[in-house]
Amino acid sequence: MKQFVLVFIILLISAASFQPSAYAYSYGDPSEEKVAEAYKEMVVKLNDSPPDFEEADKIFGTVKEEIEMHMGSDAVQSVQSELSEEDKQGVIENMQKVLVLNISRRLENVSNNFEDYDTSKKLLAKANATYRALSPIVEEQDSNLDGEIKEAFESSLEALGNPGLFGVGEQKPDKEKFETNKEFILSSLQEQFQMKSLEVGHFSESASEGENAGQTEDWTDLSQYKNWIPILVLIVAIAGVLVYVMKKRKK
Numbered sequence: 001m002k003q004f005v006l007v008f009i010i011l012l013i014s015a016a017s018f019q020p021s022a023y024a025y026s027y028g029d030p031s032e033e034k035v036a037e038a039y040k041e042m043v044v045k046l047n048d049s050p051p052d053f054e055e056a057d058k059i060f061g062t063v064k065e066e067i068e069m070h071m072g073s074d075a076v077q078s079v080q081s082e083l084s085e086e087d088k089q090g091v092i093e094n095m096q097k098v099l100v101l102n103i104s105r106r107l108e109n110v111s112n113n114f115e116d117y118d119t120s121k122k123l124l125a126k127a128n129a130t131y132r133a134l135s136p137i138v139e140e141q142d143s144n145l146d147g148e149i150k151e152a153f154e155s156s157l158e159a160l161g162n163p164g165l166f167g168v169g170e171q172k173p174d175k176e177k178f179e180t181n182k183e184f185i186l187s188s189l190q191e192q193f194q195m196k197s198l199e200v201g202h203f204s205e206s207a208s209e210g211e212n213a214g215q216t217e218d219w220t221d222l223s224q225y226k227n228w229i230p231i232l233v234l235i236v237a238i239a240g241v242l243v244y245v246m247k248k249r250k251k
Helices: 002-024 034-046 053-061 064-071 073-084 088-112 117-141 143-159 175-192 205-213 225-250
Strands: none
Touching: 034 053, 034 064, 034 088, 034 117, 053 073, 053 088, 064 073, 064 088, 073 088, 088 117, 088 175, 117 143, 117 175, 143 175
């Protein structure tokens, strides 16, 4: 009996550890950020010959309301002004600054929701998705810094900890570690993109929670067959123990 109990415990731990190692430290899909995607599409249109400012303006229109809500009307006016003047470089540079502000608000919201693992992980994924749009620019100017920022994002994810499965495989969160990484990421981007301040001003926390609420983390999405594996392992293990116990009682 002791041997079967030991096997059951091992299977339980294995199932719990399987999930974090395979999925918990992945930003998962979808982890796209609407503003970052709009920026990339705008750059494509602006790199046409000649630059297609009309299409870039239409794309900007799809995120204008969100930018104004979270980054303020000044951010919208700056980009809109450059579009009106058909200043390609001005549009791109101002949109890059908008993305930096977006990373800042996402990371600040992680700090504010640090005890909520699911919400924090989603917000961090959004920040990371935004940085991926800026990464080629940073890498071109300072490849070492780009690598360090990417490592800081990975370290930030680890700092969130992991609740594990039924408490098994739990990893304690480390807010101090997260704050250190956040400070490095934001100060580096502020200097890299020559911004005086990263204060986002018009930010609605409830709106942020709303836009993330409908998303499902990749490793908790039971519509994906692979995510049933840990559950099936547990069911089989429990069933095996029950069958063994019942047979022992009959004897």
